[in-house]
Amino acid sequence: MQDTKYQIRNTRYEPLSLAFAALGGLVLLFIVAPLASLFVNCSVPELAETAKDVGVRSSIWLTLWTSMAATMLFALAAIPFAYLLARKDFPLKGLVMAIIDLPIVIPHSAAGIALLGIVSKNGALGKTAAKMGFSFIGTPAGIMTAMAFVSIPYLLNSARDGFLAVPVRLEKAALSLGASPLRVFLTVSVPLAWRSILSGSILMWARGMSEFGAVLIIAYHPMITPVLIYERLGAFGLKYTRPTAVLFIVVCLVFLVVLRLLAGGKNNAQR
């Protein structure tokens, strides 16, 4: 997988490579240009002003912690489930795998409506929550649920790939040395799949953090930053909203880079 030995390093520039590079440049430009214009059209004083705005600050904080908490909470169930998917064959496994990918393909506003049916006061989950004295609608719990719904496939798929790459005979060897299956899972399977689990978690967190549609439907308030940006755009226009967007993007990028560095520092054990 990460074997660089067999990669052919081509230092000469052939016409085809040049053509592909030109196409690549267009794609990069497509991504970078809007972001660059966002940054260019936004002055430092404006940014400083926005950073002092309590509404903006609390929404960024809310977005960060709900997306992280959602990832960690759901990882507790997703990681063992991913292991099961990697190791066991069972009836209708193909169907289960398709279900896992559903949140990626359905429109997120539709996902929000679907979730609303479950977590609203008349829904099954909503009723149980009401009995326990809390609600999903308009609360961080609702935000987390919406974020997790649309982002959990990323963790599941990445962790499953990670577990698939762990040689089964290492687990068998551990069992024959007297380790219980749970111990084998915790001391052999998870550490060896750690990098995939971590990068899947980062993806899930990043995807959750950027979610708009599903969260908007379940919890307009308290306002996460994507919703805040949408609201300000409608109420005050592009110029006023731009600094908020820039600030949020910068914060997201900083977190993403830091986490990637942390994850990259711990190399996947070689096999």
Added chain:
Amino acid sequence: MLSVRNISKDLTPFAIKDVSFEVSNSQYFVLLGRTGVGKSVLLETIAGLARPDAGRIFLDGKDITNEKMQKRKIALVFQNSTLFPHMTVYDNIAYPLRCRENNGQLSQRQIRQRVNELAEDFAVGHLLAAKPQTLSGGESQRVSLARAVASEPRCLLLDEPLSSLDTKSRSQMRALLRKINAQNRMQIVHVTHDYTEAVSLATHVAVMEAGTIAQVGNVEQIFQHPKSEFVARFVGIRNFFKGRLQEPRDHGTDTRWFSSGSLSLSVLTDSPGGPGFVCVRSEDVTISNTAGKTSARNNFEGTIAEIIPAGFGVEVIVDIGVEIAAMVSPESAKMLELSCGKKAWVSFKASAVKYIEE
């Protein structure tokens, strides 16, 4: 005592059929057979990695057929390293010690002490801080063995443990295996396709053929008295002697003397002197009525003890103090007018003698 009774397992395209054998305490049991006859699957069944379709497995009188793998007290060492790549050599050896639940958890100090003892026994003390992927084949096999022994199994299963090693590591490993077997009084079941491993290590051998056991016995029985043509052809050596290889008298020659009782053979080898075995395939032994000048270094006069038709030839047993078997064609037997009780000369080249160090 490990007792395997009537184990069958269907693994299309091949199958294990009604396999039974017993390994008593401190025996070194070698399962010998070609690749793909089901040896490895049989080992995995004993270890609990695979369930048999029929039959039972007993360890020290207890039925362990349905016992969980981690409770069997059977350790398995594979041909290729199964060391945990994310742990150091130390943590690998300590792994089974940290898994101990029912027979008393060990303190950190006890674990450290035990790991150090094992590391010394297996000559890996200098590697404790290393990661498995930096080890040589021989080193990682020694660590695997140390780790397996650390789990204090009643029975140690080895799946082709020497095949991926170079000659030097191989002889080092053989010495270690012999030591484990003697010191810990641990039953060892060793699977291999290489009969030299059986000769140098086994107290008992089972030859497997197409999913069944063709013959079980001690080394002499298997190699000198193969019961079936398959066994005879597979092990391929009827002439098999235990003895001692002498150091060369003068340098510059690779021809050494090997003595076994009253018999003294000329052997072409570059191995150092010491205890060992020699094998001569019966196909490599020629018979003549008179002593002629020949390039063969080993020429003995004896009496024909037996003439046995053997499928594709005639096996002639000549008594030269010990019995030597020679495989000759029916035409040659007729031409030489071989008959029981008649004098004959046997000869074979020093290069036809295979030396296997102990």
